[in-house]
Amino acid sequence: MGVWHWFLTVTGTNNTSGLWYGWWSGFASDLPEFAILLLVWRRINCHAKSCLRIGLHHVDGTPYVTCRRHHPVHSGPAPATAEQIAHAHARAHAGGADPADVSDG
DSSP states (O other): OHHHHHHHHHHTOSOSSSTTHHIIIIIGGGHHHHHHHHHHHHHHBOOSTTOOSBOOEEOTTSSOEEOTTTOSSSOSSSOOOHHHHHHHHHHHHHSSSOTTOOSOO
């Protein structure tokens, strides 16, 4: 009985202020905020299928944003080392080289 009363009070459906007044002025008024949070989450999460990580890395030439695990330049869950970043930077500025190749270095 206590859990049910708590649920009715939180959702505003226990008719304390009138029929459905508590619902629309309480819990239901937060539904647009939940929708906004869902849209923001869909915008910032990794675009790889079923990945719930936050995507911070843009994939060049595409509209995709990925996490470090799914990014094509840096594969794997471990952070890139300073040597890998310097090597990718040097290859990108060498001209004609593929900056995505950071495997050796």
